[in-house]
Amino acid sequence: MEEMVQERINRLVVLAGKSFFGHSHSGTQLHQVMAVLLLKHASDVWNKTHKTLREKFSDDQAAIDERMKRLRFPLLWENTLEHLFDNRNHPGFATRIDRVLSDLVGGSRGLPEEILKGIAFNADASGLRNRKLKTLVADLANPMLDLSDNVRLGEAVSCLLKSFFGGLTGVGEHYTQPSVSMLLARLLEPKEGMRICDPFSGTGSTLIEMAKHVRSLSGMRSRNVSLYGQDISREAWITAKLHVLLHALDNVHIEAGDIFSNPRHLEQGGLMHFDIVVGALPLDAEGPTVEEARRDPYRRFLRGCPPKGRGDFGYMQHAVETLGPQGRAGLVVPQGVLFRGQREGVIRRSLVEENLVDAVIALPPRLVYGAGIPAAIIIFNKARKTKSVVFIDASKEQIIGRKTTGWTDEDIERIVSTYRQRESVAKFSYVSSQAQIRNNQFNLSVFRYIGSDREGELSKAIILNEDDILKLESELAQVRSDIRMELRDLLGADGDDILSKVNEPLPYYLPEGCRVVMVLDGPLGILMVDATQFFVRRTDEPARSPHKASYLKKSTRSRQPFKKIVAKNSRKTSIVLKKDHSH
Template sequence: MSENTFQTITSKLWAMANELRGNMDANEFKNYILAFMFYRYLSEHQENYLVTNNVIDVPEGMTVNDAYKEEADGEDLADYLEDISSSLGYAIAPDDTWATLNAKIDNSEIIPSDYQTIFDNFNKNAELNAEAIQDFRGVFNDINLGDSRLGSSTTARAKSLNNIVKLVNGIEFKDENGRDILGEIYEYLIGQFAATAGKKGGEFYTPHEVSKILAKIVTNGVKESDEAFAVYDPTMGSGSLLLTVGNELPHDARSGAIKYYGQELNTTTYNLARMNLMMHDVTYSNMTLNNADTLESDWPDGPDEKGIDHPRSFDAVVANPPYSAKWDNDKTKLKDPRFSDYGKLAPASKADYAFILHSLYHLNNDGTMAIVLPHGVLFRGAAEATIRQTLIEKNYLDAVIGLPANLFYGTSIPTTILVFKKNRKNKDILFIDASKEFEKGKNQNTLTEENINKIISTYEKREDVDKFAHVATLDEIKENDYNLNIPRYVDTFEEEELVDLQEVKKMLAQDDADIKKLEAEIAEQLKILGV
């Protein structure tokens, strides 16, 4: 698909979405349009399953939906739903399909309660497959069908929902070559809603350029393998960072080659992540997502009923957690195996190191972890200094990469990427100062492909680059009292050109002579004019 075609589709869609949302906040409106896109995807995916697996016969001249209605009728319906659910993890009855919903709208047969019925039935059918319940149940719960901003009456609200359905139905999900572009459109919309939502947008979306750097780092050197690659994001937001890691792997096209794990505290955002992964063709069997507080009880596979911990470890861990968030650092957490090796807990007002230690705890011995955090983690003292020193002494910290300011939604502060590995052979730390590697935008700075390639190339080569990168020895780190502030290691000072005072004096004399000459010419002209 050409870039122009994609931009035309997405720009038109965004303009129509903005027109439809009226006085509703963009962050709220996203719950409707993204959810209905997902419902359309599930319904059409089910249609494809029914045909390609010969679950139903579709006579010539009949639509798949009509054939489904005819066959899955009466007492046979339960059997069909069981069959569909066992394969897809969900099932949509003939009366609730996307095609049926649109037909009802077109024929003015829709009634306000139809929407609630559709989603209630979806949740009910999600119970049919025990292995998939967690992936599908409640995924549409963020659609507030009674929101007064949709309309002042039940009928008005139903009309607004009808308009959203028709907007989504008009989206072209395939490009001119027949390739499915739904995932790309969905990702575009998430990014647009994040940009419009300001600070709230930063809670569920990591800019794609930053995600790309993290993904390239944690997949660096990974070879194609018959074994599944497991990636974990403990603060997954919309799940986009997980998907970016998948896209960077050499074997991402093979079904089951990647296992995605993620955790998210915000329920609305958790639902968004479930939808996002599945709309990028991640099957429910290849994703394990959890709606909980990452820093409370450990997940996945924390302590058993006897209190013995069995942590699951991953080939890659990526994270962009909330910066300097508050957390419950009760002293009992010093017994938590995630934190117990470090002697101190992250302060209650700044959970940054708690997220680092949780993530590192779930990294396997051959894996790579990359996490984005504010620069304060590099130099703050007290408990954080103790944890930082211990991490360095354990030889876990591999690289520190300083990013430009104003890259993220909702905050203009510069950030840093910390890279960790457990089985490092070298005992140095690579510092990269990429704070000037950006393209200035109207509201936000962005990383270009050239900026990204420069950072990754420097990370791979692991060599000193004048005013950009330095490989620091452990002795250097110790001399700086384990302070990792990047300017201590990468000197970006640009010496000003020496000024030749004699040359300046000569230029001033010439300027003075020019001025006197000009004044004389003006005086002569005034004399001629008799002034």
């Protein structure tokens, strides 16, 4: 029964949010919906508490008023959502909502005034926005929707965020899918009294999931935990502050700022240390420069400075350096950090040789970062008593053989139990010694240690030839750079936007059915890359064929500049970016 009630509440809140968002999704719109949800929660608590006090104190209005002032979000009756709904057609409705929210902030505890400064409904007083605001208030003022309970409210807000971010590109920039957050919480097992930090906190969803899994020594759920977070995006910071507030979490400290140049969680003149550090690394984020790393007052980058344009190992080193003596970290990372060489290889080698790496878990594509970018979880442990590393292949969406689009509780339990028991399971997990990792040049790719689904010689050949594949990955990175340069010439300044906004429809100036192909003549042979993966079909187009890469026999021709060739046939128009060997 409780599950049915929660599902109904989730559905009503998500539908109200979708109606307000329309076809556009902006952070401001999300914040506005979350702010009205907060007002809805305060109104429902006000109504329920006032009814109880009226039954208890009858006509003793002074006693009722005194106790109503003690509410976490004290309101006047005329500021409740139901009263606002009854007066929604009065002039200046948006201004009235802004004033009510301002009063709510002023009288509440734990709601900084600055987070509502950018949520003003009156800032866009267009007729369309006013109609949407009235519809949102009408949807949430529904008497069948009771959000007075903190747990129900929190679950509904989590569903709203999942719906909002589900249709956006680069989801992992600020939002981590619930199944990944739950897996991290199960792997790290937070206990009461701990300090937990997400240094790239985004919407705060991972911190909230960790808080849900905090247990006392007796195994009971506990709220005795301190949560810390930081994010360079002010928009994400506002979302996180509202998110934890709607989950009624206390002792939460989320700050805005760059963790490299301005880490906000400090104590005794140095970095604050935590029992657990958790989170998903920002995608394609810049790390510190060589000079910034050398001058870092907190000495976080002694293992090395990450290369320009790839801040992954900068974030990872920050996380490791903020762990306490018994601390553990669970970080979601792009799989490229597991095998890329040069500076990153040096830092990865140091982390392994210091016996900090405890486990590596490959995740399904699109689960974290979207756009088909594979991700993994790395578990660090500063108090390891073993030198083995557990590799787990959880990259398949159906881990235990059922046809499903995601993980179930059984899937997560299988991953967690395999990690805890540190056991090797055919085609699923492998426990490697540090000597084996050293022999593999400190490559931490899960697929280096766990064989392919194919049997026999083919599986062996894939492992033996992985060095060639890793070299091709480096070649492919250059190809992607060349694609951007070619698109900039072909399409003008919009080329980068097309590549970055993979969930947007194809621009009007690209022919429908267009296919972009890169032909790279590298030292290992000719690599043909279908770059159509960087574009997403229109909603009214049939699905495109999957990305394919073809390897031809090695060519002795020297590397030459690319040139553009437009090729047509009777069935499809193709834009081919091909090597010019006519010189």
